[in-house]
Amino acid sequence: MTKVYDRVALIGLGLIASSMYWAIKRAGLAGEVTGFARSAETRDTARRIGLCDRVCDTVQDAVRDADLVVLCVPVGAMGSVARDIAPVLKSGATISDVGSVKRSVIDAVAPHLPACVHFIPAHPLAGTEHSGPESGFATLFDNRWCLLVPMPETDADAVQRLRDFWVGIGSNVDEMDPDHHDLVLAVTSHTPHLIAYTMVGVADDLGRVTDSEVIKYSAAGFRDFTRIAASDPTMWRDVFLTNKDATLEILGRFTEELFALQRAIRTGDGEMLHDYFTRTRSIRRGIIEAGQDTDAPDFGRAQLDNKE
């Protein structure tokens, strides 16, 4: 692989930034990678595990002279970070992010940035239920999609360079406009997360079934929800607050469908249920064929268990 940027700055050292660092190193995509996290404890951890070539104590030191700055903080914190770094950004640098919502990040970040930098919002569609600087790994983005959300007036060369960077990290890259991005993600990510959080909350809160029973008997389906519902609370709070309209729209559709199925159960309409459950199988096949999941039964848990 060839170097795409001389100097890259990662702001916020959680799951995404730490995985990016290991993937950047794997492919030799940058000369030097600097890092900054607001918490001294996170910076200490990063230094201890060798995360980033140089961990800086101020966000300004981290971004100074960087050719690419990637904001990897919760969506709700993007605006204030942009304000803090704006005065020291290098002319011609690319500023990007990894936020799960794009319209609100653009609204929060763009007004702070000087005209001499290229702002290209991005969103890598990859993650796990773990968070923090020690949760990253180089293969997180392999064969996953990264969506770039450039504005029409953005410099084409800068976009191509960021695209090369994400391809080097292992991703497939697509471009999308911000509002469509936020709607697509409300369907493929935000609403599923809210539903999973809700189901786990219900189970936790039910007096007649103990938590111990829920935990022991979770393999019947529930545990797949708990992985999703174990994701970072701050990140997800910000996602729902900043992608409010699209999430509420999809939630409305979800509730409408759920009530239709609930009615079919109540009235004993087996044909409606069977037809519905048959239709949803084909989406799964599409995901396997598109390489976005493994066909190993049960996500291959049996194979993993046996390796231990």
Place this chain on the structure above:
Amino acid sequence: MTKVYDRVALIGLGLIASSMYWAIKRAGLAGEVTGFARSAETRDTARRIGLCDRVCDTVQDAVRDADLVVLCVPVGAMGSVARDIAPVLKSGATISDVGSVKRSVIDAVAPHLPACVHFIPAHPLAGTEHSGPESGFATLFDNRWCLLVPMPETDADAVQRLRDFWVGIGSNVDEMDPDHHDLVLAVTSHTPHLIAYTMVGVADDLGRVTDSEVIKYSAAGFRDFTRIAASDPTMWRDVFLTNKDATLEILGRFTEELFALQRAIRTGDGEMLHDYFTRTRSIRRGIIEAGQDTDAPDFGRAQLDNKE
């Protein structure tokens, strides 16, 4: 391992029965295992892949002289199978099942059975999204729970023997009364499945987001729902029709909670969302500690992908 039953009959040769067969053979739990499936195609497949020591063309031939008969058909078919086999059951035999609902199976099966057999309903809490005779594997039940639902008057020796059998298959065994079983499973399995089916149905049906987009960008959370929503439609139709009351009760609680979270999003109540999302993390830790899931990030998908 020692033999627990001389002859075992598996009725219905899908994921559960085929996994049971391989697990029985692995542990040497039975002298001979016979099998029956209603479809000639399934029987041919079973013979071709060596599933069961003897595949019979009638259900009566399969159960004749069996010391243990396990009904592995959809819940809605249990009653008619019980009626068909009742006249030829061996005196002293144990009749069990693997249905996901227990009260309705007892109501459908018990009236047909002669007094000279032991009826001990059971439910192994294990499964994958795959179905059919070729989907089984010996490790499916390892370290998963099997719930026995004996009636108070059931012979204790017969219960102990069935318990030994499931332990030999690899399971942990608990006993539960049928109504509590159906409520617990409504929480840990039935409602999560209905919700997953609904979410996948919504995504499939949304004109403004294409199926291709849903499939490509599913790694952001949605794909975990699609595995659940790819489960066997007939089995799940029967589950909802026969565990109607408990499912509707839990669905009511779910909707109530979902509306509370929806309201928090609409009103911008970030504190409520953050608190809720923090609470649900602890359930996940309990499941990992109880050995009911792997802590590998993303269910270990990265490891599996790399092995290919």
